Amino acid sequence: GNAEMKGAELEVVARPIAGLSLDASFSVLDFKYTFLDPQAGGPTRPTGPQFGMRPAYVPKIKWSLGAQYSFNMPSGATLTPRADVSFQGELFTNGFNSQFNRINPYGVGNARLTWRAADEGWEASAEVTNITDKYFYLTRFDQFAQTGVTDGQPGRPREYALTVKRRF
Secondary structure (H helix, E strand, C coil): CEEEEEEEEEEEEECCCCCEEEEEEEEEEEEEEEECCCCCCCCCCCCCCCCCCCCCCCCCEEEEEEEEECEECCCCCEEEEEEEEEEECCEECCCCCCHHHEECCEEEEEEEEEEECCCCCEEEEEEEECCCCCCCEEEEEECCCCCCCEEEEECCCCEEEEEEEECC
């Protein structure tokens, strides 16, 4: 078939003062089928894509925000906390949209604290991902066309990590 798509995307990185870094992104997409081949969907093929449905894995809206500030320590080392959050709107995993292949909107927050030695030879970070331990799906598949039997891949749960790096 044919479709009309209109959208916008914006990405911004700002460093308003020394040590502070802010980043953000936003995207929106409006999608409309203008023609559907009768062999693929539409009124003559009720199990195929229909007017008003969205293509697979295309949310209408996505955004993210992040901030970090690098503190200079008396030793010359730096300590940098960072926090970020991202959001993805509703999407479907099949061109024939249904409750059985719908992924609900979700947001995920993360935090990280990084220490870097003055000579930048050593670095250590502690982080937490998916801070709220939000349960969400990355993929979802309708096994037997509209029977309610689905499977899916959940996103990662809350995780903690400690990383140590040495540069030579």
